[in-house]
Amino acid sequence: MTERPAISPTRQEDFPEWYQQVIAAADLAENSEVRGCMIIKPWGYAIWERMQRELDRRIKAAGHRNAYFPLFIPLSFLEKEAEHVEGFAKECAVVTHHRLEATEGRLVPGAPLAEPLVVRPTSETIIGAAFARWIQSYRDLPLRINQWANVVRWELRPRLFLRTSEFLWQEGHTAHQTAAEAEAEALRMLRLYEGFLREMLALPAIAGEKTPGERFPGAVRTLTLEALVQDRKAIQAGTSHFLGQNFARANGITFLSPEGMREHVWTTSWGVSTRLVGTLIMAHSDDNGLVLPPRVAPCQIVLLPLIRREEERTAIEEACARLAAELAERSYAGEPLRVEIDARPSAGGAKNWEWVKKGVPLRVEIGPREVAAGTLSIGRRDRPPRERLSQSVRQFVAEVEGILTQMQEGYWDRAVAFQKSHTRRIASREEFLEFFTPRDAERPEIHGGFAEIPWSGDAALEEKIREEQKVTIRCIPLDQEPAPGTCPFSGKPGKYRVLFGKAY
């Protein structure tokens, strides 16, 4: 007997709608009344907090200190750097008044500002102004600062987590004595993100460099991590910029060198955002809802007491409490296990499905039969939802760390296999077109992936392909083999191999 899965439509039927339904079923987030601004609900926020806590730990261990800079940026700051002006002449929230006045029960803006303020879309300019005050001598370098903050980039076509007008992120900003040191820092932070994605989110991503047309406004080099999700589109999962001396010149950030010369510093910036929650959903979830790798799951094990008759209650509740206490003493990946008891009065089946859809790695049912036999009925999120494993309490407690390790590795292996099987080396223009063309143009099926081709570095050609095929160079992978071969579009010798893909 085949059953309808919990999420309708399925990934194959309609991937974008499946994504919305997974978010709704797991109660992760919803749209607010303010266009493009989402509400991150407790379960979604708990996932972000898990990411945040672990990233914060890693960033601090790498020598960066947290600080907080203003939400508002004077317009004149964005005008200081020429490319930045062009880059940020876009969808921004602009504050023009600083008072509300009440007239007949209505509120109207009053007190216009002499200079409008922009709600930060990113903080290079305002942090640069602070760096100019803080840095005097080479002894003040390197300066390594990180900020956790909300930023706003007005979205005309918003999408929960992936594209929202307001989003949460961390942005790192560093200043260095030499170009080489700053470049190394930008790369080091990209690798830090790569390790975080791999170890916490079980997410393989290609580390690479953006082509000039895709760089951050004002950057000399933009590094990126590109993940392939289940509809075979690419998502940028993290980014790190070598900014050269552009922002240093714009903001007058100089230092006295050991030789007594006044020089401009070299800066970097790098960030990841709540977009990662969307990436996580698209990478791992299935037709029964959210799938959470154990390391990022806010709750790793949910205990479900199955009480059908009142006289069973005490024994079952005691068994649950005992198990929770035993599990709380054990750890996985260096942290105490995160265990919850779901004691709500609703029916066992409904509760069980709820936790399947929320992606909790292990569901443990304890009813009268289990209490009598001293066993547990265990459901794993990486197995079919009705499959149960029966284990003694003792065996489960002894093996739980191993089970979670196996699940985390299983998700990683599956994601790596997916990425591999949908990355194709392409040698001809025809093959490229075929790779990115769905068979059914009306209702395009999931198709494409990463197309790896030798590339001669021609910007006009890149733009032409982008316009005609809606396919872009996701990155020039950092790990390159020698002898890239011939570019199938220009016929010229390739400088390197690039990855093309359709992108979020």
Next chain:
Amino acid sequence: MTERPAISPTRQEDFPEWYQQVIAAADLAENSEVRGCMIIKPWGYAIWERMQRELDRRIKAAGHRNAYFPLFIPLSFLEKEAEHVEGFAKECAVVTHHRLEATEGRLVPGAPLAEPLVVRPTSETIIGAAFARWIQSYRDLPLRINQWANVVRWELRPRLFLRTSEFLWQEGHTAHQTAAEAEAEALRMLRLYEGFLREMLALPAIAGEKTPGERFPGAVRTLTLEALVQDRKAIQAGTSHFLGQNFARANGITFLSPEGMREHVWTTSWGVSTRLVGTLIMAHSDDNGLVLPPRVAPCQIVLLPLIRREEERTAIEEACARLAAELAERSYAGEPLRVEIDARPSAGGAKNWEWVKKGVPLRVEIGPREVAAGTLSIGRRDRPPRERLSQSVRQFVAEVEGILTQMQEGYWDRAVAFQKSHTRRIASREEFLEFFTPRDAERPEIHGGFAEIPWSGDAALEEKIREEQKVTIRCIPLDQEPAPGTCPFSGKPGKYRVLFGKAY
């Protein structure tokens, strides 16, 4: 020989200027180019992070879950609740455009919004709109949500940490079936804050209720924690509101009761902010700079290697590393000790003073003499800055937890004694005036405190005193003795005792 202390002016000489200088000397924060918006520098932010982490733990343990709501609030939301309209017809940041356009290297606002958006001054209205969707039945209650966020209330006379246009805070929002349950929740959270202030910040505060004129716009009852700082002024250190059904009616938040009736919920809100950092500074710091109670100190012990000759380096550095490793295995107040080694090449004396001014509880110097003798030279922040205690390494490691406990308790005892000695029961109008009048009107010395008087509850009289004396009722303390006596202003029988004070 008496020396000038590290901070000039001293508290007695000029308290407001001393406050600024303590912040500068400890490198906590600075003003930004945006009026009223501060930059929280790494040491200041680390203190906030300590507060945040501990409060977050306590709030979660109390059954609340974190979520995140939009930064922007449509004007119409603020208009829904009549008192709120009046209450928030004030200094707010108003977003009127959602685009920047570049013309000749300048940026100008484009794309006006159909309805202006306010940058949240607080989130009752937007969270209320979400609660209206989330709450259907009594089974959805109580609903307990907390948010960590930035909020904006435009300040015309800003002051670092105490009054800034943008500040960071947590705001809790809950919904309940009954008035009694909501009132109990508001009180429970006030008591949670009170315990946090006592245990973490060593800060005694009076728990009380605001008079109607000082309530939050739309609240039925506003509870407050009032701390007395060293210039004998009061600072509100936390607040908790019972909102009745005001916001429930304004937002249509209803539930189906167990009896099948549709009813409005009863709500609460409560918050503390980065203002607490300012309160902490004013409560404990001295003329040598910041003083941090050990539980809130980002670093509790700093190790200062004193290397005068290169041949001493290896032995001293090894001794520091060994001590740091030993200390890292010990804990205080349930957390591993927070230890740093300051290995910068600058002179020992300068570094030592820097950490005095930063308020680190223990400074441990290790030079050639200490290495030879197996001893440590220890400076405590609660003793004169030049005083040193010599202990063997073994003794210090064994006793460090006790020393920190003693310091934390010492700060608490000192603050309690201060509050007691500057709280006066006042029986006559003359005594009241004398209490709040400085001897030197031109350069007012530190004077006043909490004046406790029987109060008949007369709002007009309260307003008159506020205008004439610049003194306000800080709160009606929750812990009241019976028989308050006669109000010295009206001659009427007091309903309760109130605390008057000058306030930040």
